[in-house]
Amino acid sequence: MSLVQRISAFLRSPRGQQLVDRGxxxxxxxxxxxxLRQLAARLSSRRR
Known part of the structure; x- marks a missing residue:
């Protein structure tokens, strides 16, 4: 099972759904x- 498949399976599980809801x-x-906007602005200014 690949990492992406394992992550997808976890997100479909009850515990994964709880984490998604909390997020x-x-x-x-x-x-x-x-x-998050401040972090995005910092990261985008760092690229230039």
Missing amino acids: RRQLAKPENQRK
């Missing part, structure tokens, strides 16, 4: 969205 709830928070 979605965290991403819905404005402070986490702000942190």
Whole structure:
């Protein structure tokens, strides 16, 4: 079983679904969205 297949199987499992749901709830928070935008800006400026 390849790594991608194992990850896909995990994400379909109940525990994987719990983690996905928790991640979605965290991403819905404005402070986490702000942190991600700041990180993306830092990473994109580093490439130039």
